[in-house]
Amino acid sequence: MATRREQFAALAAFCRTRWGYRFGNRTALLRWQHKRLSRMLRTRTLDWASLPVIDKATLLADFSSYNSQGIGLEKALSAAKQSERSRDFRPELAGLTVGLSSGTSGKQGVFLLSSRERLLWAGTILARLLSTESLRQLVQPWRPALRIGFLLRADSNLYNTVRSSRVSFDFYDLLEPLEDHLQKLEQRPPDLLVGPASVLAELARQQLNEELHITPRQLISVAEELDDATAELLERAFRVRPAQVYQATEGLLGFSCRRGKLHLNEQHVFFEKDWLDAEHTRFSPIITDFTRSTQFILRYRLDDVLRLADHPCDCGNQALTLAAVDGRADAVLSFDGVKLFPDLIRRSMALASSEFDDWSLRQRESGLLIALKNPSAAAIASVRRELGRLFDSHHLALPTLTFVDWQAPLPGAKLRRIFSQLAAS
Ligand SMILES: [Zn+2]
Structure with a gap:
């Protein structure tokens, strides 16, 4: 159970993310980021060049040095795999949540989160994604709890964090055939439907064929890139424009805003760009997460291909706008x-x-x-x-x-x- 202090931290993260972080311009955001980075590294003069860029292989090879508890990779992996096998995602390791990344290529990643970080994650994600109407339902005690349907490969302590008396949360295990879930989805129709783009697309097809009848207020695509064709299909079937979360094992990296544009999560993460083309439109990100203290993510290069938008979004969020997350480097x-x-x-x-x-x-x-x-x-x-x-x-x-x-x-x-x-x- 979360302590009162941790609950307060989650609420504070929610409020800060929803109503705070008002930077008048991009320079102000970058100046603030610089301060956060200096505080994290306990130095006034940031000398990035002296810090090596690492990747997943480096992190896994020296796993215990990259987390504050000194937990070894074998121990973390065996705890995560044990949950995965038993489909019981409650166990924790030394009070930390251990999760496996869905690892599309190469070695499987593993991540550690403290319960405080978990609550910050929940506060941030809800603040970024809940529509005004969903938020209203959440805080009006006479209304039914907000129901979130989560279609995911693995349940995790991470997601259970969101559960409370005002949020009910249904987990649909994607290792079971999707057809088996249709009935439950109709019996417990979600207000928010969250899942990988390809799975949401399959549900959209069922809805268009009238084999499924649900009316989610919000659709949120996670874990896979959401392309325009899929977004259009979802909008046609459910009459809502899907939002997107760009998340990796390494953290929460981006969200779409109320205008439907995808912003990098520069309020938590510092992004350097490893350019992939001469025009400087596509890059692989090198990330430094200045909010996490359990697992250190410091100049960590991701294999993703991100594409900058032609124009910055004018919604007020000064974080960079992406045209899309186009996939992994091997795409x-x-x-x-x-x-x-x-x-x-x-x-x-x-x-x-x-x-x-x-x-x-x-x-x-x-x-x-x-x-x-x-x-x-x-x-x-x-x-x-x-x-x-x-x-x-x-x-x-x-x-x-x-x-x-x-x-x-x-x-x-x-x-x-x-x-x-x-x-x-
Ligand atoms: Zn925006």
Whole structure:
């Protein structure tokens, strides 16, 4: 149970995030960040260059040095795996929550959070995402508790944190078939529906086919990138525009605002940019989290590909606006040294998308392997034409395209539409 002091910390985080952090301009935000960083590092003169940039492998190799309790990796992993196997996510290790990242590639990540950090997380996420109407329901004691439906691969202490007399919380385990959840979703219709974009999309299709009848007030996409086509499908089915949380094992990295734009969480995290293109529009972030004290995230490079928006958002949040989180580094395809970024591939596939229901694309030595779900007779020609145009515009010869049958991702697995097997080898 959270102590009174921790509950107060969560409430304070909620209020600060919802109504505070009013920076008049970006310079004021950056100046404030600089102060927070100096305080964290206990130095007035920040000498970033002297600090190494680390990645997941470095952190895992020296796990105990990167957390305040000196907990070893083996111990953390075995506690997390034990919960995962038993599907009982209550156990904690030395009072800390241990969770596994969904690890789309390479080694599985593991994270540690104190109960205070957990409550700060809950306060922040609710403050950023609750609409005014949802917030009203939450604080008006005569109304039913706000019901949040969470479709996730793993339950965790993290999510149970949000549960209270004013918030009821239903967990849907994605390792079970989605069809099994439809009835419960109708019996306990969520006010907020939270899940990976591909799962929300599947529910949207069921809703459009009239096999599901729910009317969530808010939709929140987590754990996978939300592309425009999926956002449109969700809006068509549920008549609400989905919000997005950009979160990694390493922390809460971004949220969409009330205008629907995705902002980096610069109120908690300092982002450096490792540019991926000459135009400086796409980058992998190097993050320093100045709010966490259990696990140290200091100049930690993530493998994600983030794309800056053309224009800053005018909602008042001075944090950087992203056009999208486009995926992992291995979603960047490379031909003769020329990079094709995932947003370009997605745009081409979207132009052909009236000819199929879903798609995935793999780069191999031999060319591109393309899977189309329920393709029409014209689908292959249409994809060939759109990709032809894309490669042409980059002065590249179109590689061999091989079309294969669509295979649904395994239950609970992340949907990855674009993947380079060259990058993985
Ligand atoms: Zn905004």
